[in-house]
Amino acid sequence: MKPKNLIWIVLGVIAVVIVGWNLFKPAGGGISNVDAAGAQTAIEQGAQVIDVRTAGEYQLGHLPGAVNVPLDQLETQSASWDKNATYLVYCATGARSASAVDMMKAAGFTSIRHFNAGIQAWTGELEKGSVSSSQKIETNGTPVMIEFFTTS
Amino acid sequence: MEPVVDGLEKKYEGKVEFRRLNVESDQAAISLANSLGITGVPTFIFVNSDGVQAGQIIGSTSEAKMVETLDSLK
Numbered sequence: 001m002k003p004k005n006l007i008w009i010v011l012g013v014i015a016v017v018i019v020g021w022n023l024f025k026p027a028g029g030g031i032s033n034v035d036a037a038g039a040q041t042a043i044e045q046g047a048q049v050i051d052v053r054t055a056g057e058y059q060l061g062h063l064p065g066a067v068n069v070p071l072d073q074l075e076t077q078s079a080s081w082d083k084n085a086t087y088l089v090y091c092a093t094g095a096r097s098a099s100a101v102d103m104m105k106a107a108g109f110t111s112i113r114h115f116n117a118g119i120q121a122w123t124g125e126l127e128k129g130s131v132s133s134s135q136k137i138e139t140n141g142t143p144v145m146i147e148f149f150t151t152s
Numbered sequence: 153m154e155p156v157v158d159g160l161e162k163k164y165e166g167k168v169e170f171r172r173l174n175v176e177s178d179q180a181a182i183s184l185a186n187s188l189g190i191t192g193v194p195t196f197i198f199v200n201s202d203g204v205q206a207g208q209i210i211g212s213t214s215e216a217k218m219v220e221t222l223d224s225l226k
Contacts, residue, residue, distance in 0.1 A: 048210065064189070067208055076217070077209070080212040082192070136204060136205075137203050138203060139199060139200075139201055142167065143198070143199060143206075143225035144168065144169045144170075145171070145225075146172075146173060146196065147170070147171070147172045147195075148175050148185050148196075149173070150175055151174065
């Protein structure tokens with residue numbers, strides 16, 4: 001076999017490996033854009049939903065289970081997050097969330113679903129309220145801090 | 153986070169009630185976490201005295217951020 005043919009064979013094998021990896025790489029990781037259906041799937045699969053709009057926009061309506069982390073607070077707040085967890089990130093139209101995804105990618109987050117059409121493209125129900133749930137918490141007349149934790 | 157929360161609990165004694173719920177062993181805690189859409193631990197929920205939720209922090213955080221949020225409670 002001529003050396004030139006061998007080179008072409010090697011290059012061909014490399015190309016097949018690269019294409020194959022991109023086609024069949026695990027669905028759980030990576031950074032990708034999703035539409036409303038993809039966002040719904042991500043929520044159902046347990047993605048942490050991050051709304052990077054302002055608190056006012058958030059209160060008017062947000063995706064189920066979304067946590068409000070305005071874009072200007074994202075870098076600080078996300079410093080303590082699990083970088084291997086899956087996050088669904090959105091804003092109103094996809095502009096601010098694109099910046100958020102770039103920032104998270106640079107910070108080392110490995111699994112991000114970017115709802116790049118924004119909440120305007122969401123067709124499902126919205127939650128309203130100051131945080132992820134409008135459910136009131138019973139208090140004894142003083143403010144309360146609730147910590148949910150595990151020992152393991 | 154535990155030493156930080158321990159310290160803050162003492163600092164805010166009488167001002168903010170600290171409820172620390174183990175979602176591994178406490179069924180009531182699990183139910184509350186589910187109803188609030190909690191998907192990971194630790195998660196901190198901050199509630200004003202009227203029962204309205206005022207903030208949420210997911211994951212380990214800084215003491216400064218906790219203090220800032222606790223001070224904002226009404």
